[in-house]
Amino acid sequence: MSPPLNHPPGMNFVGDPLHEQRPVDADASVYYGGTEYHSRSRTYSTSADNGPKRPIFDDDWHLRPRRMSHDEKSRSAPRRFLIDVEETIRLVLEQEDTDGDFQISITDAGPKILSLGTATSNGFKTFDIRGTYMLSNLLQELALARDHNRKRIVLDEARLTENPVDRLSRMIKNSFWHSLTRRIDGDGLEIICADPKNRTGRIQPRIYVPHREPAMVEYYRKIASEKAHLNLDVQVLPSNPDDPHFVKSLNSKPGILALAMNEVDDGRGGRTLKGIPFVVPGARFNELYNWDSYFISLGLLVDGQVQMAKGLVEHFIFEIKHYNKILNGSRSYYLARSQPPFLTDMALQIYNQLDRSDLEANRQWLKRAIQAAIKEYHTIWVAEPRMDPKTGLSRYRPEGVGIPPETEATHFTHILEPYAAKHGLSINEFSERYNNESIREPQLDEYFLHDRAVRESGHDTTYRLEKRCANLGTIDLQSLLYKYEVDIATAIREVFDDELELEEDFDLAPFPPSVETYANPHRERSRTRPQTSDEWFARAEFRRESIDKYCWNESKSLYFDYDTVQEKQSLYESATAFWPLWAGCASEEQGWKLISDSLKKFEVLGGIVSGTEESRGKISLDRPNRQWDYPYAWPPHQIMTWVGLERYGYLEDAQRLAYRFLYMMTTAFVDFNGVVPEKFDAVRLSHLVDAEYGNQGIDFKMVPREGFGWMNAAYQVGLSFLTNHMRRAVAACTSPEVFFGRTMMGEHTAAPPSSVANDPLGLAMESLMLSPVALSGPGTATPPPSYSLP
Numbered sequence: 001m002s003p004p005l006n007h008p009p010g011m012n013f014v015g016d017p018l019h020e021q022r023p024v025d026a027d028a029s030v031y032y033g034g035t036e037y038h039s040r041s042r043t044y045s046t047s048a049d050n051g052p053k054r055p056i057f058d059d060d061w062h063l064r065p066r067r068m069s070h071d072e073k074s075r076s077a078p079r080r081f082l083i084d085v086e087e088t089i090r091l092v093l094e095q096e097d098t099d100g101d102f103q104i105s106i107t108d109a110g111p112k113i114l115s116l117g118t119a120t121s122n123g124f125k126t127f128d129i130r131g132t133y134m135l136s137n138l139l140q141e142l143a144l145a146r147d148h149n150r151k152r153i154v155l156d157e158a159r160l161t162e163n164p165v166d167r168l169s170r171m172i173k174n175s176f177w178h179s180l181t182r183r184i185d186g187d188g189l190e191i192i193c194a195d196p197k198n199r200t201g202r203i204q205p206r207i208y209v210p211h212r213e214p215a216m217v218e219y220y221r222k223i224a225s226e227k228a229h230l231n232l233d234v235q236v237l238p239s240n241p242d243d244p245h246f247v248k249s250l251n252s253k254p255g256i257l258a259l260a261m262n263e264v265d266d267g268r269g270g271r272t273l274k275g276i277p278f279v280v281p282g283a284r285f286n287e288l289y290n291w292d293s294y295f296i297s298l299g300l301l302v303d304g305q306v307q308m309a310k311g312l313v314e315h316f317i318f319e320i321k322h323y324n325k326i327l328n329g330s331r332s333y334y335l336a337r338s339q340p341p342f343l344t345d346m347a348l349q350i351y352n353q354l355d356r357s358d359l360e361a362n363r364q365w366l367k368r369a370i371q372a373a374i375k376e377y378h379t380i381w382v383a384e385p386r387m388d389p390k391t392g393l394s395r396y397r398p399e400g401v402g403i404p405p406e407t408e409a410t411h412f413t414h415i416l417e418p419y420a421a422k423h424g425l426s427i428n429e430f431s432e433r434y435n436n437e438s439i440r441e442p443q444l445d446e447y448f449l450h451d452r453a454v455r456e457s458g459h460d461t462t463y464r465l466e467k468r469c470a471n472l473g474t475i476d477l478q479s480l481l482y483k484y485e486v487d488i489a490t491a492i493r494e495v496f497d498d499e500l501e502l503e504e505d506f507d508l509a510p511f512p513p514s515v516e517t518y519a520n521p522h523r524e525r526s527r528t529r530p531q532t533s534d535e536w537f538a539r540a541e542f543r544r545e546s547i548d549k550y551c552w553n554e555s556k557s558l559y560f561d562y563d564t565v566q567e568k569q570s571l572y573e574s575a576t577a578f579w580p581l582w583a584g585c586a587s588e589e590q591g592w593k594l595i596s597d598s599l600k601k602f603e604v605l606g607g608i609v610s611g612t613e614e615s616r617g618k619i620s621l622d623r624p625n626r627q628w629d630y631p632y633a634w635p636p637h638q639i640m641t642w643v644g645l646e647r648y649g650y651l652e653d654a655q656r657l658a659y660r661f662l663y664m665m666t667t668a669f670v671d672f673n674g675v676v677p678e679k680f681d682a683v684r685l686s687h688l689v690d691a692e693y694g695n696q697g698i699d700f701k702m703v704p705r706e707g708f709g710w711m712n713a714a715y716q717v718g719l720s721f722l723t724n725h726m727r728r729a730v731a732a733c734t735s736p737e738v739f740f741g742r743t744m745m746g747e748h749t750a751a752p753p754s755s756v757a758n759d760p761l762g763l764a765m766e767s768l769m770l771s772p773v774a775l776s777g778p779g780t781a782t783p784p785p786s787y788s789l790p
Contacts, residue, residue, distance in 0.1 A: 299713025581644025
């Protein structure tokens, strides 16, 4: 009889009650960062020699045991594997990652099978891990275990076969939001100062601090002194930091902009400042963004992170106070332009979820947010040059000088080449002289006026707005400002007893707008009288009438942008035509016409495309595709349409569209190693996008760390629209064509050509092999059928 084993005290083993209580769906920090479990074997040498087994193929096929004959017999207890982390990572990548991108996807040509030793047999008996999904999950789990310095792990099979909807939603809630969280203070500067868009060749960390924040200036100078290794350059902004020429002067020395901070105890009996955390979009966008943050906040609220969402509003209040607007992004080169305004809806949604234990504090917080929104409304959105006094429509029309510095190096090459040739200069030489205004080109000025407007619109870029955006009263901006006006009116009436004093002093825009009232230099000041709900409801009604007059097209049953210079509608069919439903400014009849007559123009297999193929026009080498055009689908358009349809009583349509988009997201997650990208080709159900700068959120090794901000939010928000039955179908990767039936599909999408492969692998390989021109050509891909998890 063998002698009894004497294990060191405090060891924990597979099968112990504590191990059985460990949730298999726990976050990696809990699952791998908590208690370490061991096999009860007498020596680790037995398990160390039983790593993953290579499958035998080709000439040795006859040596391969019959399927499952080498596996443990089925039993009621959950299956667990005993795994050597580094060795298994090496083997998985060597065997399965045939394209060398450190991901396991359906485009890899490996055998898609690996044998792992079971924990209860101490690794002697094995079980096959089969298919892309299980193998990619295995690679992800191994990478997470490595993060927590684990050499060997006991891994639950349930983490490899986890329902993909549950897994992705869990990763977003417990991991992705955390990985995307930043703070601007001594502890967070090193991460936030990194800027992938900085093309100056100078990477010195630099922070710009508002001149009215002396405590912040002192704080950051102290950090620069105490952390000399950062080489931090602290600069104080002037009183008018958004002056176009000043902003241009910062192009050669870009930096992060200071954001809101809290005063806290320093742990030594004194006080110090600490940055309020916020969430960035991810990838090359490593700063606070305007409209990204609105959609991110919706996802945060679904996941119960109310304080994080509240912090985003605090930063927006700070930006309006010190930078005069909610900025496109919190970098120096964004100081002169904004993005689509969502502050009022954002603040009200957060206000409704705040802890009710201190109602007065909540009320004061909302007051600050509404006061800031009123200032931004009057000084930016209904002030010239953005306001067109003749129509009363607002426009994206930021001021600026020179070439936007944050774009890719070759983005404007095709535009600048003729001008450089005209002056006998290289493109770099011409760019430098044009930026310093020693060369003047009025036509180029006009081009960049519209280009900056496109970037302020958030839809950069699209043929819908190219070379005309600054002249357009877009339907999306009118809808957002209508919502501002109604939200402000409602808040004043319902929360502030129909009277709201403004604390900052600024000009109020004339109302109703006209050429004459805007020509009058006299302006009423903000502190002369309290704001009332009646005047804001009147502003909303005036805007609704202007939208109907200039943007609604009765014969086409659609809203369009209005060109204030050409004085006619711009007949580009855009998904933003559904934003009036979100804002509530469409009549019941207009809503019905939008749904019954126009929705089918935008609905494809993967959701709502940005615009119609007909409006986009023909794509060629000389006219490449733009990322905000057909066939691409973006989270903002999906969420705004879902919410708008639900608001007008078309819940089934909203659920169908949400199903389509989440199906596309889930199949990409299953087939491509957990990818969550910035955008999709919704016709071909592909994240392999080659338009402009390509896609974001796809360049990771072994395990996705962040996803992408508003795509994460779209998933969490979209799940709230689905029934339990729909959620199960998405988890099974059941195609919308199958789930809703081919008859319904025929009502909403064009018939696909039969020549295109109808399986996920075929679609993925086609996306990899086709040129950008072919990818953007007419026609839609045949959707893949329902399939079980690989």
